[in-house]
Amino acid sequence: MNMKFCTVKDLASELGVAESWIYDRTRTNGPETIPHAKFGKYVRFNPESPEFRRWLEAHEKGGIVGSDTQRAL
Numbered sequence: 001m002n003m004k005f006c007t008v009k010d011l012a013s014e015l016g017v018a019e020s021w022i023y024d025r026t027r028t029n030g031p032e033t034i035p036h037a038k039f040g041k042y043v044r045f046n047p048e049s050p051e052f053r054r055w056l057e058a059h060e061k062g063g064i065v066g067s068d069t070q071r072a073l
Contacts, residue, residue, distance in 0.1 A: 003046055003048070004046070004047075004048065005037070005044035005045060005046055006044065006045050006046075006047060007042075007043075007044065007045075008022045008023060008026075008043055008045075010045075011034075011045050011047075022034065022043075023043070026038075026043050031058070033055075034052070034055060035049060035051035035052045035055055
């Protein structure tokens with residue numbers, strides 16, 4: 001198994017958002033939820049997973065309708 005998971009801090013830094021923004025999107029359901037795995041209290045992300053790539057692609061194309069990102073535009 002050769003998976004590379006990243007932390008909330010890693011992902012927040014890569015996306016240029018606050019860690020709290022990332023955490024908020026792991027606590028909800030729906031199109032805004034960032035695909036993630038939980039290991040006890042630890043939240044991790046697999047940026048190579050198809051689910052994560054689809055989520056990122058949806059946001060790169062102008063965001064999900066009704067999202068915080070969309071409203072800010």
